[in-house]
Amino acid sequence: MTETISTSTTGSPTDLIERDTSLDRRNRLVIGVLLISVFVMILNETIMGVALPQLMKDLDISASTGQWLTAAFLLTMAVVIPITGFLLQRFSTRSLFIAAMGLFSLGTLVAALSPGFTLLLAARVIQASGTAIMFPLLMTTVMTLVPPANRGRMMGNISIVISVAPAIGPTISGLILTAFSWRFMFIFVLPIALVALFVGGALIKNVTETHKATFDILSVVLSAFGFGGLVYGLSNAGTAGSPLEVWTPLAIGVLALAIFVLRQLVLQRTNRALLDLRTFRVPTFTFSIAMFAISMMAMFGTIVLLPLYMVHVLHLQELQVGLLLLPGGLVMGLLAPFVGRIYDRVGPRGLLIAGASIVSGDLWAMTLLNAQSSFWMVLAAHVTLSIGLALIFTPLFTASLGSLRPELYSYGSAMVGTIQQLAGAAGTALFVTVMSSVQIAQASTGDANSYAAGVHSAFLYGAVISLFAIPCAFFIRKIATTGDAPLGH
Numbered sequence: 001m002t003e004t005i006s007t008s009t010t011g012s013p014t015d016l017i018e019r020d021t022s023l024d025r026r027n028r029l030v031i032g033v034l035l036i037s038v039f040v041m042i043l044n045e046t047i048m049g050v051a052l053p054q055l056m057k058d059l060d061i062s063a064s065t066g067q068w069l070t071a072a073f074l075l076t077m078a079v080v081i082p083i084t085g086f087l088l089q090r091f092s093t094r095s096l097f098i099a100a101m102g103l104f105s106l107g108t109l110v111a112a113l114s115p116g117f118t119l120l121l122a123a124r125v126i127q128a129s130g131t132a133i134m135f136p137l138l139m140t141t142v143m144t145l146v147p148p149a150n151r152g153r154m155m156g157n158i159s160i161v162i163s164v165a166p167a168i169g170p171t172i173s174g175l176i177l178t179a180f181s182w183r184f185m186f187i188f189v190l191p192i193a194l195v196a197l198f199v200g201g202a203l204i205k206n207v208t209e210t211h212k213a214t215f216d217i218l219s220v221v222l223s224a225f226g227f228g229g230l231v232y233g234l235s236n237a238g239t240a241g242s243p244l245e246v247w248t249p250l251a252i253g254v255l256a257l258a259i260f261v262l263r264q265l266v267l268q269r270t271n272r273a274l275l276d277l278r279t280f281r282v283p284t285f286t287f288s289i290a291m292f293a294i295s296m297m298a299m300f301g302t303i304v305l306l307p308l309y310m311v312h313v314l315h316l317q318e319l320q321v322g323l324l325l326l327p328g329g330l331v332m333g334l335l336a337p338f339v340g341r342i343y344d345r346v347g348p349r350g351l352l353i354a355g356a357s358i359v360s361g362d363l364w365a366m367t368l369l370n371a372q373s374s375f376w377m378v379l380a381a382h383v384t385l386s387i388g389l390a391l392i393f394t395p396l397f398t399a400s401l402g403s404l405r406p407e408l409y410s411y412g413s414a415m416v417g418t419i420q421q422l423a424g425a426a427g428t429a430l431f432v433t434v435m436s437s438v439q440i441a442q443a444s445t446g447d448a449n450s451y452a453a454g455v456h457s458a459f460l461y462g463a464v465i466s467l468f469a470i471p472c473a474f475f476i477r478k479i480a481t482t483g484d485a486p487l488g489h
Helices: 013-018 025-046 052-059 068-090 093-113 117-145 148-179 189-203 217-236 244-270 277-281 283-312 318-346 348-366 375-402 406-441 447-466 469-473
Strands: none
Touching: 025 068, 025 093, 025 117, 025 148, 025 189, 052 117, 052 283, 068 117, 068 217, 068 283, 068 406, 093 117, 093 189, 117 148, 117 406, 148 283, 148 318, 148 375, 217 244, 217 406, 244 277, 277 283, 277 406, 283 318, 283 348, 283 375, 283 406, 283 447, 283 469, 318 348, 318 375, 348 375, 348 447, 348 469, 375 406, 406 447
């Protein structure tokens, strides 16, 4: 089976699905509703970035504390997504959709009414629980319904939604904050979520067969401690009063993940694993996951850090910040059809090498940002980063899942989602932690200068990490047929 991305164009999710005549009306409806829902949900992953300065003031919290509103969202997804392998086997499409949108709508309502940081953080966790179910539901449904010859085009459409939604989140946030308080970021989203819930609940039919599946509670506990320990320890690095506050959770996280991996290796022998790790026997999938992790760290770290830099160093307003970040989001969407055409002709390798090189070079350029930098430099840097990421995401989505056997689709989509969110949470925590640590250490130089020094250090870390994505790109190829993923013990 050849996994390719055919020519596609930007537009609404329903328009994109309508152009695929290989699907009947019901299946187009199912995937269209799922795409719209995923777009709205993923938008909420990054909508807090521009609002962070206002939240710091209104809720009297630090940047390191405030970044947990984004990091906790991503971390919750990383913990919940592995469970979706079980959920997709045990429950129907319609039931999972209602549960996902119901949780997201409830979390949005709680966030809009939150009187303080604690309840707002809890609301973000509830939102993320629904989002975590929806992403693998979409991916597995597409792999089930779309004929192999057209999956490339559909994966291209999905990559548009997944890449553009977080990119335009800061712009939408900035526009809202210009005239309203941060609560309206949730108030405006709530009606959309409720409409999607009721329309989808009424129209979506079951498209997959359900069967009894085992649920390993210990695996869930281990994954929660593993992912949670790593991100919590990383987040404490810049503000901890004692080294134990950093190294203790990191050690717990590493140990829990090690045990988690060993347990999955045992359980997968009898097809009872929460997350089947045989997907990593496929080199293309393994290197794709590595590139996903690095790219998501760069994307989410930058999305969170740039608004702080533009507000505290360049003294821009929220609307100006949002508008400066808008072109990058539009570029990612507009480039999708061109990336698809190139992928059809030459495969993923050339695109990924070029994309990884652009992202790395751009992060190195961002280390030059200082208190005297022009906002035009920020705009150019963000657009360039978006170009690099546009060259990466569509080939990675198609090449990674296209390299697996059908039996591993659900595990592959869960793995991609888990790594994306964990890497996004780690990138957010790393960039903000490094920036906060340096900013505090150089507070005597003045607010703008100390923040600029923190931004420089954060992007320096990101630039070094980005270098590791380039060699990964050389090992990712276009798989002509499924059958490369062994299912033996």
